[in-house]
Amino acid sequence: xxxxxxxxxxxxxxxxxxxxxxxxxxxxxxxxxxxxxxxxxxxxxxxxxxxxxxxxxxxxxxxxxxxxxxxxxxxxxxxxxxxxxxxxxxxxxxxxxxxxxxxxxxxxxxxxxxxxxxxxxxxxxxxxxxxxxxxxxxxxxxxxxxxxxxxxxxxxxxxxxxxxxxxxxxxxxxxxxxxxxxxxxxxxxxxxxxxxxxxxxxxxxxxxxxxxx
Amino acid sequence: xxxxxxxxxxxxxxxxxxxxxxxxxxxxxxxxxxxxxxxxxxxxxxxxxxxxxxxxxxxxxxxxxxxxxxxxxxxxxxxxxxxxxxxxxxxxxxxxxxxxxxxxxxxxxxxxxxxxxxxxxxxxxxxxxxxxxxxxxxxxxxxxxxxxxxxxxxxxxxxxxxxxxxxxxxxxxxxxxxxxxxxxxxxxxxxxxxxxxxxxxxxxxxxxxxxxxxxxxxxxxxxxxxxxxxxxxxxxxxxxxxxxxxxxxxxxxxxxxxxxxxxxxxxxxxxxxxxxxxxxxxxxxxxxxxxxxxxxxxxxxxxxxxxxxxxxxxxxxxxxxxxxxxxxxxxxxxxxxxxxxxxxxxxxxxxxxxxxxxxxxxxxxxxxxxxxxxxxxxxxx
Numbered sequence: 001x002x003x004x005x006x007x008x009x010x011x012x013x014x015x016x017x018x019x020x021x022x023x024x025x026x027x028x029x030x031x032x033x034x035x036x037x038x039x040x041x042x043x044x045x046x047x048x049x050x051x052x053x054x055x056x057x058x059x060x061x062x063x064x065x066x067x068x069x070x071x072x073x074x075x076x077x078x079x080x081x082x083x084x085x086x087x088x089x090x091x092x093x094x095x096x097x098x099x100x101x102x103x104x105x106x107x108x109x110x111x112x113x114x115x116x117x118x119x120x121x122x123x124x125x126x127x128x129x130x131x132x133x134x135x136x137x138x139x140x141x142x143x144x145x146x147x148x149x150x151x152x153x154x155x156x157x158x159x160x161x162x163x164x165x166x167x168x169x170x171x172x173x174x175x176x177x178x179x180x181x182x183x184x185x186x187x188x189x190x191x192x193x194x195x196x197x198x199x200x201x202x203x204x205x206x207x208x209x210x211x212x213x
Numbered sequence: 214x215x216x217x218x219x220x221x222x223x224x225x226x227x228x229x230x231x232x233x234x235x236x237x238x239x240x241x242x243x244x245x246x247x248x249x250x251x252x253x254x255x256x257x258x259x260x261x262x263x264x265x266x267x268x269x270x271x272x273x274x275x276x277x278x279x280x281x282x283x284x285x286x287x288x289x290x291x292x293x294x295x296x297x298x299x300x301x302x303x304x305x306x307x308x309x310x311x312x313x314x315x316x317x318x319x320x321x322x323x324x325x326x327x328x329x330x331x332x333x334x335x336x337x338x339x340x341x342x343x344x345x346x347x348x349x350x351x352x353x354x355x356x357x358x359x360x361x362x363x364x365x366x367x368x369x370x371x372x373x374x375x376x377x378x379x380x381x382x383x384x385x386x387x388x389x390x391x392x393x394x395x396x397x398x399x400x401x402x403x404x405x406x407x408x409x410x411x412x413x414x415x416x417x418x419x420x421x422x423x424x425x426x427x428x429x430x431x432x433x434x435x436x437x438x439x440x441x442x443x444x445x446x447x448x449x450x451x452x453x454x455x456x457x458x459x460x461x462x463x464x465x466x467x468x469x470x471x472x473x474x475x476x477x478x479x480x481x482x483x484x485x486x487x488x489x490x491x492x493x494x495x496x497x498x499x500x501x502x503x504x505x506x507x508x509x510x511x512x513x514x515x516x517x518x519x520x521x522x523x524x525x526x527x528x529x530x531x532x533x534x535x536x537x538x539x540x541x542x543x544x545x546x547x548x549x550x551x552x553x554x555x556x557x558x559x560x561x562x563x564x565x566x567x568x569x570x571x572x573x574x575x576x577x578x579x580x581x582x583x584x585x586x587x588x589x590x591x592x593x594x
Contacts, residue, residue: 069369113420121424124379128372132543134575159420160413168409 006175014178021185041208048207049200073125080119088112147187150180319505331516338520342527352533361547362573365539377428387414419493426486440475466557485514544573
C-alpha cells in the first residue's frame with residue numbers, strides 16, 4: 001500500500017515539485033535582471049561568461065594552499081555524486097524507464113562502488129569541516145544541515161540497497177530521494193543550477209571591464 | 214534490477230521454495246544444541262552426516278564400516294587426506310575441490326568460538342567499564358575548571374578523528390548485526406526483517422570498509438609523530454596511568470595509554486581493514502583457506518578493537534571531566550592539561566600559548582598548524 005504510494009503518486013508529485021520549483025527559482029533570479037552598464041565594453045561578455053564557467057572549476061593556488069581539505073573533499077563529493085547519479089546502472093535504468101525512455105553507458109560495478117566510496121568520503125569530510133570550522137559553522141544554518149543530512153541519507157539508503165534484493169530497502173531509498181527532490185528547489189542545493197548563472201554573470205562583467213578574473 | 218518475472222523464473226522460484234521448505238522442515242526436527250541457536254542451518258546436518266559416514270573404520274573383520282560400499286567415496290568427498298584435484302569445466306580457484314574441509318573448520322570457529330566468546334568478551338568489556346565507573350566515578354579536574362585554555366587539536370585533526378569515529382561506529386554496528394544477529398536479533402525481529410537488516414548491514418559494511426582504511430591512513434600520517442614512545446612513557450605504564458594508587462603520573466602530549474591505543478588502531482586496525490578488503494574482493498583469485506583465515510583475522514581483530522574503543526569512548530566522555538572538550542572544540546582546559554599532560558602543559562605555558570576562554574571560543578582550533586608539542590626526548594623528566 002505505502003509502497004505503491006511511494007512508487008507512484010509520491011514519485012510524480014516530487015518530480016513535479018522539483019521541476020516547477022527549479023524553473024520558478026531560476027526565472028525569479030533572471031527576472032531581477034542586472035544594472036545597466038553605460039561604459040564602453042572592452043570585450044564581449046559572452047566569451048568571458050563561458051570561460052569563467054569552466055575556469056572557476058579549476059583550483060587556484062591561494063584556494064588550494066589555504067583550503068586543501070575543502071577543495072579535495074569538495075571535488076570528491078561532487079564528482080562521486082555525479083557519477084553515482086548519472087552513471088550507475090540502477091539509476092540509468094530507473095531514469096530510462098520513468099523519464100527519458102532511453103538509457104546510456106553505465107559504470108561497471110566496481111566503478112559504481114568506487115564512485116560511492118569517493119562520494120561518501122567527500123560528503124563526510126565536508127560535513128565535519130562545516131561542523132568543526134568556526135567560520136563555516138557560523139555561516140551555516142538549519143537548511144545547510146538539512147540538505148547535507150538528506151543527501152547523506154539518500155546515499156546511505158542507496159548503498160544499503162545495493163544487493164537489489166529487498167523491495168523495502170529500494171522503497172526507503174526512493175522515499176528519501178523523493179523528499180530530497182521536494183526539498184531541493186527551496187534549499188541551497190539550488191547551487192547545482194545557479195552556479196552557472198553566478199559564474200556567467202561574474203565572467204561577463206569582468207570581461208566587459210577587461211579584467212582577467 | 215527489478216524486472217518483470219517470467220513464467221520460468223516463477224517455476225524456478227517455486228522449486229527453490231519447495232526445496233528450502235523441505236530442508237527447513239527436516240532441520241527443524243534435528244536442531245543441534247552445540248551451536249546454541251534455534252534456527253535451522255541446512256549445511257550443518259548434511260556435513261555432520263558426511264563426517265559420520267566417512268569415519269575411518271576400526272580395523273577388524275566384523276567392522277560394519279569395512280562393509281559399507283560408499284566408504285571410499287565418502288573419504289574422498291571429505292578430502293581429509295591430501296586433496297585430489299578433480300576435473301571440472303569451471304575454471305577458478307578451488308573449483309576442482311568438491312568439499313573443502315577448511316570451510317567446515319571456519320564454520321565451526323565462527324559458530325562455536327567467535328560468536329559465543331566474542332559476545333562474552335564484548336559484554337564483559339561493557340560490564341567492566343560500567344563497574345569501573347560505578348566504583349571509581351568520573352575523574353574530576355581536581356583544581357577545578359580554569360578560565361584558561363590550550364590549543365590541543367586543530368580543525369583538521371578533529372575532523373579526521375570524527376571521520377574515523379563515525380566510520381568505525383557504523384562498521385561496528387553493521388558487523389555486530391551480521392555476527393550476532395542470528396542469535397540475538399532474529400528472536401526480536403523475526404527472520405524476514407532480520408534478513409533485510411542483514412542484507413543492508415552487509416552492503417553498508419562492505420562499502421564503508423575501504424573508507425576505514427583511508428581514515429586510518431589520514432590518522433596515521435597526522436598523529437604518528439606525537440605517538441612515538443618517549444622517555445617517561447614506561448613510568449606511566451608501570452603506575453597504571455594513575456589508576457593504580459593515588460600518586461600523580463606525569464605525561465607528554467599523549468600518554469602511554471593513548472600512544473598504545475594509537476599503535477593498536479594502526480596495526481590491529483590495519484589487519485582488520487586489509488583482511489576485510491580480501492573478504493570484499495574474492496575476485497582477487499584467493500583460495501578458500503586464505504578467505505577463511507582472513508575472516509578469522511577480521512573477526513578477532515575487530516573484536517579486540519571494539520573492546521579497546523569502548524574504553525577509549527568511556528575515558529574520552531563520561532569517564533573524565535574535560536577530556537571531550539579538546540576533541541570537540543579544539544581547546545582543553547589548562548588545569549586538565551596540567552593534571553593529565555603536565556609536561557606538555559608546562560611547555561605550552563613557557564611558550565606563552567595559554568589563551569583565555571573568550572579567545573578560545575573565538576577561534577576554536579582554527580589555527581592550521583599542529584599544536585606545539587614537546588620534541589621527542591626533551592620532556593621526559
